[in-house]
Amino acid sequence: MSNPVSRREFMNLLGATFGTGTLIRVSSALGLLPAVAALTRPVLAAPAPGAGKVVVLGAGISGLTVAWELTKVGYDVTVLEASNRAGGRIMTVRSGDVVDEIGNRQVCEWDNEPHMYFNAGAARIPSTHRNLLSYCKELGVDLEVFINESKTALIQDDAMLDGKPLRNADVSTNVRGFLGELFAKSFTTAQLEQPFTESEAETILGLIRGFGSLNRDMKYTGSNRNGYASGGFIDHGVQKEIIEFKHLMKSRLIGNTLSANEGETGPILMQPVGGMDRITAGFTRALGERVKYQTPVLSVKVRADGVDVAYLQDGAPQTIAADYCFNCIPAHFMSGIENNLPAEYMQAMKYIRRGEAIKGAFQAKERFWEKEEIYGGISWTSAPIRQLWYPSHGIHKDKGVILAAYDFGNGMEYTRMTQAERVEWLLKGGEKLHPNYRQLVEKPITIAWHRMNHMLGCSARWGRSGGGMTPEEEALYHTLQAPALGRHYMIGDQISFHGAWQESAILSAHWALADMEQRVRSAA
């Protein structure tokens, strides 16, 4: 201990000893970390001899994170995965893949080309998700930019202008013009209530003018922000006509249009080259034989000094006696797996609702959107499909895969439809945005996460009140986050305040690892 401890080592030790929350709080106090997300990987010590057996239930990204971190420091890790693939809701569909939806098995028949894929679950990586990005780097997962917003993509609402699709830019420019005028008018009053200096007032008026693209009289008379109706390169540009706010305000999609580049989708977004499951593949490549597929868990019995897990392999029951267990099985399955987990633990699990979400995709016979000046981005519609995503990759190839629906709230209705009904639903929605859609797309795939084998749900729904977790719900959450008997950890994005993001799952895994490390050290 004669070597001085560096600040970084000190921080890591704190993190490992007291949990990552401590690390973040103390770091901010010392002013080491500016306002960026923390890298939360705990520093782990090698296990004591004979005490390093770990079983991970589920090969979702939280389970893989735990498995990888523990493997690196010498733990003997086994990952049991019920299905034939790792990743859970990190799932990329390509030619020949089976979509293992219960009651609606599909086989993907798209062209077998590297760009012909569709991320059926996780699809976007914000640049602020540093832990996930650090694993991408470590595991050699190449990334490319994901185009989330394209101003040439469309906004369509049956309630607005007879359902005619508008360009995103035409909507946002005209809405901002209207709002700018409104700000300018109300500024005089604001000035009276809270006086500004003359130069401050000028600055503010300048901002308002810039926000709304207003003229010198603070009036919105149209703009070239949304491009020209014609010309503009070697002859004069002809300004587009104004779309009056009274028409635009009929659509509830205006908010989505204005906030597309804010919040979680504000930072630059990325995707792995070739599909989101490249991340999973990076982990499983590193873990090798430690991941066992088609090994559904039968029972989980926690002891004071370990966890016994029974599972099926090749149709025969097997058991593992582990020192620690990390469990990312969707909580709603645990009531169907024999266990001795504490009653309050099971009560918390039963409280969580299964998330409902559906995505759909088609092979497009041609990249028709590119002919409409759309390259990547998302079109919004009031039709139940909600969104069309144009691929950010494969630009100017012959074909592409278009994401044909993403309903993230009311998926249940569509999960009950037959595949033929769902396809008709996809086509009807797409036609609202692109009149010839039906002729331009083929070979549908639908993914109803509510019915996917071994998932039966999208991200866990903790809150039932609609406004985040209540204090009671938060208490249940903390019950489930804490390890049962200090040996069994529930992990995954289900154990986070921010479901459906890979970063949440990784942070949950890091939290559990740091907690385990603390217990191991204090027992030593």
Add this chain to the structure above:
Amino acid sequence: MKNSAVTVSSLVLGSLLAAPALAQSEGAEYYNDRYCMTCHGADGMGSEGISAPRLAGMEPWYLKRQLENFRAGVRGTHPMDLQGREMQPMAVPLTDASIAELLEWIGGWEYKPAEITLQADAAAGAPLYAACASCHGSAAEGNEALGAPALAGQNDWYLFTQLKNFKAGYRGTHAGDTYGAQMAPMAAALPDDTAILNVVSYINTLGR
């Protein structure tokens, strides 16, 4: 024959088969996944998280009838029968042969009585159960001759939901549901949720 093609029977019959050699490698085809257990739990013990009842120990004749009813849309098509509507598409692709194979598979599962999760006034439920006993038996052991399944040992939350569904007309009102039509008026005779809870609590006291 069972590994030669992806048939429904091979999909659901995994445990009877030797797993294909590819089972351990990612990307293997799905010949032997257990769809029943995904929802109904390990060895069909029932799963409250999915609202899927215990199948282990259920009478083969009753399972057969329900699978056939689901397949024909006699059960699980009422818009308000949320759990039934989740199950219904599962049964649609089944053939008579695959139902028979399924029953054999389920018959091999270890039966464990379901955990008791509901506790109300069992004493008040006892007289209400008298009407049930005439078909389902005084120990809720079921009666094949009358087409009445055993209730003892079943998940109490499932019994509660089904009694409510019968009472509300979400189950047992389809023209093809002969036995359900007999059950529906019996459930309707239970005045309210409290009565239903009480009778389920009483069933919980019977042989498990």
